[in-house]
């Protein structure tokens with residue numbers, strides 16, 4: 001750990017959350033998220049509305065993050081920002097703001113890959129939370145991604161499996177939409193699933209080679225199932241909502257765990273971390289706790305505030321790049337498809 005105080009101001013704007021955080025030597029001083037409610041009425045994120053809301057939110061969110069951290073702009077050592085992947089219009093707001101602020105303050109600029117940050121969130125200094133040791137496997141599960149990553153160092157990551165179509169968060173959200181639940185439906189499916197019978201209904205699991213995933217067929221299976229059942233009984237959804245949600249969740253978690261088990265077997269690495277919005281799901285959290293008991297894995301489950309999009313994870317990734325003096329040029333641009 002360095003002697004001096006390294007204060008990173010981090011900015012995240014890849015999708016529909018405008019977020020800023022301040023970290024001092026890897027410890028969170030503030031972590032502010034403005035979630036955009038405007039998308040709910042459309043049943044999904046509307047990119048143009050997202051970028052406009054980012055523009056409105058970014059200044060107040062950054063002010064709040066600095067105020068809560070009790071620091072002023074001249075105390076900031078570097079600005080870290082999400083370069084991608086994400087929605088181009090959304091990324092542009094955070095990227096332009098970060099570039100201008102770093103240039104204005106004449107301090108280093110650090111670019112961060114959003115998916116790497118979901119993984120590096122496990123390195124935030126938190127009492128009561130162990131940090132993973134390298135190498136470990138990370139499963140990033142969100143509204144835009146589903147990946148299994150072999151992590152050999154902070155920035156040495158290899159994607160060994162990923163979705164060939166929809167992300168797992170979309171499988172949750174689209175199934176929820178079919179059931180008439182508002183966007184984003186993932187947390188609601190989770191909520192109802194807690195009181196339902198996971199074996200009440202059976203949904204097919206996709207057959208995909210290797211460590212890759214596919215969720216588009218699952219969503220169609222849910223659609224056909226609901227259409228068939230509501231034809232027989234128009235009140236089918238209301239009468240069975242909890243059981244349907246529990247069965248959907250049980251199937252999705254089964255798909256994720258099957259691939260994770262395969263990845264552990266193939267790599268011989270049984271340290272497993274999860275990240276991304278879907279890692280807030282109670283089913284996957286329980287499945288990993290069970291895996292520790294049943295198969296002797298060591299599992300890392302993030303704190304709730306670091307599961308969905310946040311700037312603290314961008315800050316911790318930025319901090320580790322700062323230590324390596326891995327700075328970006330002020331001419332850097334956003335990248336909506338950003339592989340690592």
Ligand code: KG4
Nearest residue numbers: 142143144169184186277278280281308309
């Ligand atoms: O990481 P994130 O905030 O944004 C993206 O980068 O996509 O993930 C959002 C996704 C949404 O699909 C949301 O429905 C899902 O995470 N999600 C959940 C839960 N909480 C959030 N899915 C299932 N169960 C949850 N408890």
Ligand code: ZN
Nearest residue numbers: 142276277309
């Ligand atoms: Zn995310």
